[in-house]
Amino acid sequence: MCGLRSRHTTLATLVGSFFVSFCFVNVATVAAADGFGSFSLQSSKSYSYQRASAPDGTRAERFELRSGDCPASTGDCHRQRERVEKFETIPASRQDHEYWYHFSVFIPTDWPASGSVNTKLGQFHQFGNGKGPVLFQILDGRYIFELGNPAVRQASPMRPLPPLRQIGLTSANAMKGRWTSITVNANWSRTPAGFINVWVNGAKKVGLKGPNVDRDSPVYFKYGVYRSLKAAGKGNTPLVAWYTGIRRGSTRGLVDGTQ
Template sequence: FMSHHDHNFQYIKDKKKARAGKYYQRFELRDGDCFGDDDGGWSDCDTDRERVEFSTRPRQPITKNQCYGYSLMLSKDFIDTHPTNVTLGQVHQHGGPKGTAEGLASFPPLIQIDAREGSLYFNWHELSGSATNVIDKSRYHKLKSLEDMKGVWTDISFCLDFKNKRMDAWVDGIKKVEILKSPIFFKPEAIYFKHGIYRSFISKYKARNNGKMPTQIVFYDEIRRGNSIEKVDVNINPKLKRVD
């Protein structure tokens, strides 16, 4: 697990602002907010990254249908940091393949929900090669304009169907993505969901903007996991209980 500063995370009680219920989560990432693992095995500071993220437990097996859903809101002054990538939710692998990305060590995820070039994208990592020298190709599918996500809640949901070898994603209950391929090429030990703000290859943006990253603020609510879309998306299943 990584450390964080006090400003990086707040659990806020405000029924009027929450997507549902009384509470929601606030993440803030500032220039220089990078940390390392407690065991010293990884450091974002040494690998051109910044982040504040939470990882969920328990992890999920590579079987049947694994679905995830959450509500996301960008601050009204949110800045798109392209060509630096910003990830706002991802499904990562435990015991998955490894390799390099732009000369740095890389342990690729399966899915990233990325804010880049003015839009939010479903980024499927199509992996090939070998388990120790993986080839990672991002396949981007547009979900929603970032401008339309500022100051309003957006509901994101997606399913990784390992049994039927397909992936589907929804925005506000409307299907936006349908990929008729297996989510995996290598079989990891398990997968797990992470959420927060994760910026990778920050030097790209800094080189164009006086060597500094902007502060970014993002809000989360109603984070769910289940084995069907009906268990994670309140637009598709209005009977879902609120998450507080």
């Protein structure tokens, strides 16, 4: 099972389709973050991930994405996608249970304008094939919250389905040279009991109720740098982002904080 320890094998039936998609990726198990289970690193180069100081001196996780960083075994190179990310393995967030999450992301002052090139900085996904329910991404100069349409399953990764909602959180320029703190409160559900709330630097930006996942599998968190659907001649500039304060808990007090 992709190099996972024997104690994980009992999960094989539940998340088989998830691990099939990652079995041929160069991954390394990484120490668990607060409140989460273990994470694995999906990368292609030695420079892709380090624990290092951010420009303000904060000790953090440093991700670097360069053009062509797309492990051949993932198919990313044939799908106009590049990535260096950590993804939560187990345990994942169960449906119809309330969770609080937090992460802080720092992008440098020379972060390039990307236009229509979609760059994800934080994602919530489900085990199995399909589009992630919630994406945090820089698009056209804005850091955007995107909720997928829970009524429709993603068929082709090269033909992304329109999201149910897109909500601007802040501008990319406002994120440069500083930490942006994201707090999420969610009940992942296919029923009207579902909800998701998002705060950015302490200010509430998102408050949605209703179904927010499209299948009956757990939800897991990913973070790093993921650049997708590059247009010809775009997206060739290296991207660097730092993360800290990766937390999950049952109350806001257990996770919240600027870093």
